[in-house]
Amino acid sequence: MGRQIIHRLVISFPALIGVLFLCFVMMQVAPADPAQIIAGPDAKQETIDAIRLELGLDRPIIVQFIEYIGRVIQGDLGRSIISNKAVSEELAQTIGPTLELMVGGLAMAIPLGIMLGTFAAVKRGTLIDRAIMAISVAGVSMPIFFIGLLLIQYVGFKWDLLPFTGRNGPFWAGGFTSMILPCLTLGSVLIGPIARLTRTAVLEVLGADFVRTARAKGLRERTVIIGHALRNALIPVVTLIGLQAAYLLGGAVVTETMFSWPGVGRLAVGAIISSDFPTAQGAIMILALAFLLINLLVDVFYVYLDPRMQRG
Amino acid sequence: MSTTINAAPAAPATASSEMSRPSVLRRIMRDRVAGAAAIILTVVVVAALFAEWIAPYDPYAINLLNVMAPPGGDHLLGTDSNGRDILSRLIYGTRNTLMLGLVGVIFGGLLGGLLGILAAFYKPLDGWIMRLVDVLLAFPAILIGLAVAAIAGAGMTAVLIALVVATIPDVARVARGAAIGVMEQEFMEAGRALGVSDFTLIWRYLTLNCISTIFVFLTLRFGQIILIGSALSFLGMGAQPPTAELGMMAAQGRDFLFMAPHIATVPSLAIFVIVLCANLLGDAIRDVLDPRLQQ
Numbered sequence: 001m002g003r004q005i006i007h008r009l010v011i012s013f014p015a016l017i018g019v020l021f022l023c024f025v026m027m028q029v030a031p032a033d034p035a036q037i038i039a040g041p042d043a044k045q046e047t048i049d050a051i052r053l054e055l056g057l058d059r060p061i062i063v064q065f066i067e068y069i070g071r072v073i074q075g076d077l078g079r080s081i082i083s084n085k086a087v088s089e090e091l092a093q094t095i096g097p098t099l100e101l102m103v104g105g106l107a108m109a110i111p112l113g114i115m116l117g118t119f120a121a122v123k124r125g126t127l128i129d130r131a132i133m134a135i136s137v138a139g140v141s142m143p144i145f146f147i148g149l150l151l152i153q154y155v156g157f158k159w160d161l162l163p164f165t166g167r168n169g170p171f172w173a174g175g176f177t178s179m180i181l182p183c184l185t186l187g188s189v190l191i192g193p194i195a196r197l198t199r200t201a202v203l204e205v206l207g208a209d210f211v212r213t214a215r216a217k218g219l220r221e222r223t224v225i226i227g228h229a230l231r232n233a234l235i236p237v238v239t240l241i242g243l244q245a246a247y248l249l250g251g252a253v254v255t256e257t258m259f260s261w262p263g264v265g266r267l268a269v270g271a272i273i274s275s276d277f278p279t280a281q282g283a284i285m286i287l288a289l290a291f292l293l294i295n296l297l298v299d300v301f302y303v304y305l306d307p308r309m310q311r312g
Numbered sequence: 313m314s315t316t317i318n319a320a321p322a323a324p325a326t327a328s329s330e331m332s333r334p335s336v337l338r339r340i341m342r343d344r345v346a347g348a349a350a351i352i353l354t355v356v357v358v359a360a361l362f363a364e365w366i367a368p369y370d371p372y373a374i375n376l377l378n379v380m381a382p383p384g385g386d387h388l389l390g391t392d393s394n395g396r397d398i399l400s401r402l403i404y405g406t407r408n409t410l411m412l413g414l415v416g417v418i419f420g421g422l423l424g425g426l427l428g429i430l431a432a433f434y435k436p437l438d439g440w441i442m443r444l445v446d447v448l449l450a451f452p453a454i455l456i457g458l459a460v461a462a463i464a465g466a467g468m469t470a471v472l473i474a475l476v477v478a479t480i481p482d483v484a485r486v487a488r489g490a491a492i493g494v495m496e497q498e499f500m501e502a503g504r505a506l507g508v509s510d511f512t513l514i515w516r517y518l519t520l521n522c523i524s525t526i527f528v529f530l531t532l533r534f535g536q537i538i539l540i541g542s543a544l545s546f547l548g549m550g551a552q553p554p555t556a557e558l559g560m561m562a563a564q565g566r567d568f569l570f571m572a573p574h575i576a577t578v579p580s581l582a583i584f585v586i587v588l589c590a591n592l593l594g595d596a597i598r599d600v601l602d603p604r605l606q607q
Binding site for chain 2 (some may be wrong): 014018146254257
C-alpha cells in the first residue's frame with residue numbers, strides 16, 4: 001500500500017512541476033512587472049529595484065523558475081493589488097470554504113448517484129430504470145448555473161426555505177443551512193454520471209459467477225446486491241469520481257460565484273475581473289494543486305478498494 | 313513508386329465504407345429519440361446560421377420604455393433589462409455559443425489528434441507528448457479559461473483558447489489509443505516494406521483508420537465543450553456586453569432573477585436543450601459508428 005502511494009506520488013511529480021511552470025509562465029507573460037506585483041501598488045522605485053535584484057529577474061529563466069518554486073514552498077505568493085494582503089493569507093481564508101463545498105457536494109452526489117444507479121440496474125428495463133436514466137442524461141446536459149438559478153429562485157426566494165447567499169460560518173457552527181443549496185447545485189453535476197456508471201457496473205457484476213454463488217447460498221437479495229454486487233461495482237465508480245474532479249472543480253468556481261460563497265473560485269474570478277494579478281495566479285495555482293491532490297486521493301482509494309492493484 | 317501509391321488506399325477502405333453517409337444517417341434516424349434530437353439540433357443550427365433573417369428584432373436595439381417585459385405579446389420570449397428582444401438575442405446568442413463549441417471541437421480535435429497519432433507513430437516522441445498531455449490534464453478547462461482571461465483579458469478569444477487547450481489532451485489520448493491499435497495491423501508493416509513515405513503512412517494508413525474513433529469521441533465531447541464555454545461566459549470571462557452569448561445572457565439575467573426570472577431562465581434552458589440534443593445524438597452516432605459496439 002505504502003509503495004503504491006509513493007509510486008503515485010512519483011507519477012504526479014511531472015504534472016506538479018508542469019502546473020508550477022505554467023503558473024510561473026503566467027507571471028512572465030502577464031502585462032505586469034513581477035517585482036512591482038510583489039512590492040505592492042504603492043512601493044517606491046528603489047524598493048522595486050531592490051526586489052528585482054533580490055528576485056534575480058536578470059538571471060536565466062530556469063534559475064528563476066527554481067527560485068519561484070522555493071518561494072511557493074515558503075508560501076510567498078506576493079501581495080494582492082486590491083486588498084494589499086498577502087495572497088497566501090487570502091488563500092488560507094478561502095480554501096476551507098471551497099473544500100467544505102466540494103466535500104458537501106460529493107457527500108450529496110455519491111450516495112444519491114450510487115443509489116439511483118443500483119436501483120435502475122435492479123429494475124432493469126422497467127419504467128423506473130428508464131426514468132432514472134433519462135434524469136441522468138438530463139443532469140449531464142444541464143449547465144450548472146441553471147440548476148443554481150432554479151434552486152435560488154424557488155427554494156431560496158419563492159418558498160423561502162433555505163439561505164442562498166454567503167456562508168454563515170463552518171457547518172458545525174450554524175453554517176449548515178447555508179451549505180445545502182450550494183452543495184446541492186455542485187453535487188447535481190455528478191449525480192447523473194455516477195448513476196449511469198453504477199448502473200452499468202452493477203449490471204455487469206450481477207451476471208458474474210460470485211453473485212450467482214451468493215444467491216445459490218440462499219443469501220437475501222439485499223445482501224447479494226449491497227454486499228456482493230455493489231462493492232465490486234464501486235471500483236469503476238471511484239475512477240469516475242476522479243475523472244469528474246475537473247467538473248467538480250469547475251463547478252465549484254461557478255457555484256461559489258452564484259451563491260457568493262467565500263471560496264478560492266470566487267476569489268479567482270473576482271481577482272481576474274479586477275485585474276488583481278497576484279491573487280488570480282495564486283488562486284489558480286491552488287485550484288490546480290487541489291485537482292492533482294483529488295486525483296492522487298482517488299488513486300489511493302482505488303488501491304484500497306481493489307486489492308488486486310496492490311500486487312499489480 | 314506507382315505501386316506504393318496504388319497500395320495505399322487498401323488500408324483506409326474499411327473506415328470510409330463504415331462512414332458512408334446515407335446508411336449512417338438512416339441508422340441514426342431509426343432511433344426515435346436521436347432522430348428527434350437531430351431534428352431539433354438542425355432547426356437550432358439553421359436558426360443560428362440565418363439569424364439575420366429569422367430574428368424578429370435587432371438583438372442590440374435598446375428600448376428603455378419596455379424593459380423586463382414578460383414572455384408573450386409583441387416579444388415572444390419577453391425583453392431583458394435593457395428592453396432588448398430576448399428571442400432575437402437568443403438566436404444570435406446561439407450562433408456565438410455554437411461557434412465556441414465547434415471551434416473548440418475542431419481545433420482541439422485537430423491538434424489533439426495530431427499529437428496522439430504522432431505519439432503512436434514516432435516512439436521517441438511518445439513519452440514527451442504524453443507528459444505534456446498529463447500536464448494539460450492537470451488543468452481543468454475552467455482553470456485554463458481563468459488563466460487565459462487573467463493574462464489576455466476576458467473575451468471570446470480567452471474562452472476559445474481555453475476550449476481548444478482543454479480538448480487537446482483528451483483527444484490526444486483517444487487518438488493515441490486508436491493509432492496504437494492500427495500500428496499493430498499488418499498493412500502498416502506492408503506499407504513500410506513497400507517504402508511508403510512517413511507522411512503517406514501517417515495520413516492514409518493511420519489517420520484515416522483512426523478518424524471514426526476520434527470523430528465519435530468529439531461528438532460526445534461537443535456538449536461538454538458548450539457547457540464549459542457557457543460556464544466561462546457566465547463567470548464573465550467570455551463574451552462581453554453587449555454581445556449576445558447564451559452563458560453571458562444568463563449571467564446578466566441573474567441580477568434580475570426575482571423580478572423577471574425569464575431573462576436568465578430562457579438562455580439557460582436553450583443551452584440545456586442544445587447540449588441534451590448534442591449528447592443524445594452523440595450517443596446514437598457512437599452506437600452506429602463504434603465497431604466494438606456493433607459486434
